[in-house]
Amino acid sequence: MKDEITREERVDNLKGMGCSRKRVEDARFTQGKGNYVDDIKLDGMLFGDFVRSPYAHARIKSIDTTAALEVPGVLAVLTAADLEPLGLHWMPTLAGDKQMVLADGKVLFQGQEVAYVVAEDRYAAADGIELVEVEYEELPVIVNPFESLKSDVVLREDLVAEDGSIPDGAHGPRKHPNHIFTWDAGDKDPTEEVIANAEVVAEETMYYHRTHPCPLETCGCVASMDKVNGKLTLWGTFQAPHAIRTVVSLISGIEEHNIRVISPDIGGGFGNKVGAYPGYVCSVVASIVTGKPVKWIEDRMDNLMTTAFARDYHMTGKISATKEGKITGLHCHVTADHGGFDACADPTKFPAGFMNICTGSYDIPTAYLEVEGVYTNKAPGGVSYRCSFRVTEAVYFIERMIEVLAIELNMDAAELRRINFIKKEQFPYTAALGWEYDSGDYHTAWDKALKTVDYDGLRTEQAQRVEDFKAGKTRKLMGIGLSFFTEIVGAGPVKNCDILGLGMFDSCEIRIHPTGSAIARLGTISQGQGHATTFAQILASEIGLPADSITIEEGDTDTAPYGLGTYGSRSTPVAGAATAMAGRKIRAKAQMIAAYLLEVHDNDVEFDVDRFVVKGAPEKFKTMKEIAFAAYNQAIPGIEPGLEAVSYYDPPNMTYPFGAYVCVMDIDVDTGVTEIRRFYALDDCGTRINPMIIEGQVHGGLTEALAVALGQEIAYDDMGNVKTGTLMDFFLPTAWEVPNYETDFTVTPSPHHPIGAKGVGESPHVGGVPCFSNAVQDAFRPFGNRHTNMPHDHWRIWRTANELGLHD
Ligand code: PCD
Numbered sequence: 001m002k003d004e005i006t007r008e009e010r011v012d013n014l015k016g017m018g019c020s021r022k023r024v025e026d027a028r029f030t031q032g033k034g035n036y037v038d039d040i041k042l043d044g045m046l047f048g049d050f051v052r053s054p055y056a057h058a059r060i061k062s063i064d065t066t067a068a069l070e071v072p073g074v075l076a077v078l079t080a081a082d083l084e085p086l087g088l089h090w091m092p093t094l095a096g097d098k099q100m101v102l103a104d105g106k107v108l109f110q111g112q113e114v115a116y117v118v119a120e121d122r123y124a125a126a127d128g129i130e131l132v133e134v135e136y137e138e139l140p141v142i143v144n145p146f147e148s149l150k151s152d153v154v155l156r157e158d159l160v161a162e163d164g165s166i167p168d169g170a171h172g173p174r175k176h177p178n179h180i181f182t183w184d185a186g187d188k189d190p191t192e193e194v195i196a197n198a199e200v201v202a203e204e205t206m207y208y209h210r211t212h213p214c215p216l217e218t219c220g221c222v223a224s225m226d227k228v229n230g231k232l233t234l235w236g237t238f239q240a241p242h243a244i245r246t247v248v249s250l251i252s253g254i255e256e257h258n259i260r261v262i263s264p265d266i267g268g269g270f271g272n273k274v275g276a277y278p279g280y281v282c283s284v285v286a287s288i289v290t291g292k293p294v295k296w297i298e299d300r301m302d303n304l305m306t307t308a309f310a311r312d313y314h315m316t317g318k319i320s321a322t323k324e325g326k327i328t329g330l331h332c333h334v335t336a337d338h339g340g341f342d343a344c345a346d347p348t349k350f351p352a353g354f355m356n357i358c359t360g361s362y363d364i365p366t367a368y369l370e371v372e373g374v375y376t377n378k379a380p381g382g383v384s385y386r387c388s389f390r391v392t393e394a395v396y397f398i399e400r401m402i403e404v405l406a407i408e409l410n411m412d413a414a415e416l417r418r419i420n421f422i423k424k425e426q427f428p429y430t431a432a433l434g435w436e437y438d439s440g441d442y443h444t445a446w447d448k449a450l451k452t453v454d455y456d457g458l459r460t461e462q463a464q465r466v467e468d469f470k471a472g473k474t475r476k477l478m479g480i481g482l483s484f485f486t487e488i489v490g491a492g493p494v495k496n497c498d499i500l501g502l503g504m505f506d507s508c509e510i511r512i513h514p515t516g517s518a519i520a521r522l523g524t525i526s527q528g529q530g531h532a533t534t535f536a537q538i539l540a541s542e543i544g545l546p547a548d549s550i551t552i553e554e555g556d557t558d559t560a561p562y563g564l565g566t567y568g569s570r571s572t573p574v575a576g577a578a579t580a581m582a583g584r585k586i587r588a589k590a591q592m593i594a595a596y597l598l599e600v601h602d603n604d605v606e607f608d609v610d611r612f613v614v615k616g617a618p619e620k621f622k623t624m625k626e627i628a629f630a631a632y633n634q635a636i637p638g639i640e641p642g643l644e645a646v647s648y649y650d651p652p653n654m655t656y657p658f659g660a661y662v663c664v665m666d667i668d669v670d671t672g673v674t675e676i677r678r679f680y681a682l683d684d685c686g687t688r689i690n691p692m693i694i695e696g697q698v699h700g701g702l703t704e705a706l707a708v709a710l711g712q713e714i715a716y717d718d719m720g721n722v723k724t725g726t727l728m729d730f731f732l733p734t735a736w737e738v739p740n741y742e743t744d745f746t747v748t749p750s751p752h753h754p755i756g757a758k759g760v761g762e763s764p765h766v767g768g769v770p771c772f773s774n775a776v777q778d779a780f781r782p783f784g785n786r787h788t789n790m791p792h793d794h795w796r797i798w799r800t801a802n803e804l805g806l807h808d
């Protein structure tokens with residue numbers, strides 16, 4: 001036997017789980033060799049663009065397309081009247097509502113799609129748009145959901161019966177024409193009773209403002225109908241390509257096998273690219289009508305004003321406790337502003353997503369949540385934006401309620417959290433609002449975080465700062481932001497999670513080639529997360545072939561197994577599990593082949609890193625490379641040739657990553673300028689596949705958290721005009737605002753996931769927003785602040801200081 005490398009070297013060669021393998025996709029991205037939707041150029045390709053409504057609420061009296069059609073290069077102008085005969089002027093939303101593809105008689109938000117101009121190039125399309133003459137009759141505008149529920153102005157006339165009665169919606173009875181649903185969880189009466197009789201109660205109302213994921217690449221698609229073969233190919237920025245294929249089939253009547261959906265490289269998704277947009281439908285129709293490929297790409301304003309907003313939750317909470325600080329009950333009421341159509345991307349049974357995770361990381365015996373969805377004259381959407389289904393809202397809510405309760409109790413907020421954490425031995429833990437948390441060790445994480453930042457030292461310093469401020473020695477306050485979050489990711493068990501009736505499992509299919517390299521295809525799609533790197537690592541460890549010899553492919557419905565896509569940090573919990581399971585099927589077959597080759601019984605060989613060895617005789621082995629070759633080269637009795645496997649994985653539960661964050665911030669009370677001195681983030685996502693990618697995910701999520709907490713907002717005026725529709729007004733942090741992040745971790749594996757991994761992509765955002773916000777609020781706590789709403793931009797902070805009398 002030739003000189004052998006050590007076992008350790010064999011492990012290293014695989015670049016498997018736990019290795020900070022460099023991202024294989026970056027060679028392409030950093031050299032400008034990515035292939036994004038807008039890079040797709042087909043012969044004779046046309047361009048489509050929208051005429052959009054300048055009004056937030058108006059009746060459409062007429063649309064005159066004559067002048068537009070005279071523009072050289074303009075080929076067609078589609079309006080609702082053209083789509084109606086095809087039944088395509090409205091489309092279903094993911095939330096069980098329907099949405100106008102092109103304005104049908106009225107518009108409900110500024111920027112709404114009114115007509116679709118198809119031209120030979122972008123410029124002609126832009127000129128054509130200018131010349132479509134639309135006559136609007138303005139209607140009263142409602143941008144406040146509370147007023148909406150009281151108003152006589154009916155926004156969705158299509159949802160009121162002729163006799164004036166209000167038919168039920170997708171989520172039950174509706175009490176007002178502008179009401180979408182009321183959804184609740186938990187025990188109402190017992191919760192109210194506990195709170196009524198409690199020793200201490202804290203109450204607070206907070207508004208989690210509307211914002212937007214604003215990915216670098218906007219949404220877009222290219223539709224190409226091949227009339228000869230009856231095949232439609234649709235390239236697009238889709239976070240869920242298979243679901244898009246099914247939706248396109250259902251609404252167009254084209255059979256699903258004749259539709260091929262391809263998500264090429266995607267320049268960030270963040271939830272913005274989950275839903276189905278009018279641009280997709282119009283491009284498909286235009287391609288069918290013209291017989292040519294049609295491209296549609298949003299510009300930045302289109303993106304910010306019309307596709308998938310996030311948040312817009314008005315939340316009122318009551319939290320009760322004993323004098324010693326043991327929480328006894330939690331009550332939460334939400335008024336959710338969904339805009340003109342309910343186009344939230346949540347699992348069907350959860351119209352407010354997983355908002356019922358709002359008891360957070362705490363052992364709260366009784367709780368009740370009620371969410372009311374309301375129509376207003378704002379853009380539709382309601383995507384996650386780096387939080388699986390409203391978990392950012394839930395965690396912000398509870399982490400603010402904890403701070404407010406700490407004020408009420410006159411207690412340290414870190415200590416209040418510690419007293420109430422779910423204990424390690426309580427897992428699996430069933431929360432009052434129904435979820436079963438799989439695993440956690442909150443006290444260990446919290447203690448590690450507080451120790452690392454020297455929490456007590458920080459509080460001493462802060463007290464000194466307050467004294468100095470009062471003594472006129474400084475104009476800067478110091479805030480210590482705390483947050484402890486529990487995420488819920490990995491939707492999900494098919495028994496309670498589906499989107500449009502499609503169960504939320506996911507999949508992986510592996511083919512091992514004769515020479516011992518492989519391709520694996522998944523039902524998910526990377527938008528920058530690095531799946532090509534990390535899923536190969538899972539397989540490397542499972543099947544003993546080097547990650548560098550494994551190609552990961554996603555996003556082509558003609559080749560990938562069916563899956564529900566990438567959002568809600570579900571790729572690792574669901575597709576990652578499918579990958580491990582498919583790998584294990586490969587290994588099981590490899591074991592039989594190895595035993596045959598080694599002339600022993602199947603049970604007498606065991607897997608070791610990259611080979612099967614005969615038990616007790618480690619010098620007798622067959623490497624996975626040898627086994628792969630044998631699978632194609634030898635006739636093995638009782639075993640089919642080839643080495644392939646597929647797994648469709650329906651997870652038994654979600655995974656519950658968690659984390660402990662601390663932010664130290666200085667605030668200049670005269671300018672409202674914030675300076676982040678320190679940000680410490682401890683994340684526990686169970687088994688870690690690629691520590692470097694995890695760190696990158698944490699940096700990205702924290703930066704988006706900073707954005708949302710400190711300035712990013714989609715704001716409307718009373719007329720329903722979007723005030724922040726460009727990057728001049730919509731805050732995107734740059735290197736200038738972003739602090740140095742200190743990352744840390746603990747590892748508490750998920751007990752039900754085959755490799756123990758939980759998701760991580762959303763966590764830093766979910767935990768980050770309350771941490772930044774709490775830092776601002778904490779700085780003002782010694783001066784009587786209880787709660788101020790985000791975004792904490794310099795002006796709002798200045799105003800808080802002013803209202804607290806700090807400028808006197
Ligand atoms: N334990 C663990 C976990 C995880 N990981 C890694 O990390 C990542 C992530 O993961 P996850 O968590 O599972 O997730 P996904 O599913 O993959 O993804 C999703 C997410 O992701 C994040 N991140 C990111 N990044 C980037 N770059 N880009 C983007 O876009 C994005 N987005 C965002 C979002 S928003 Mo949603 O949609 O709202 O719902 S959701 C989300 C990948 O790679 C993985 O593999 C590892 O390593 N380990």
Ligand SMILES: [Cu+]
Nearest residue numbers: 095342344351
């Ligand atoms: Cu919804």
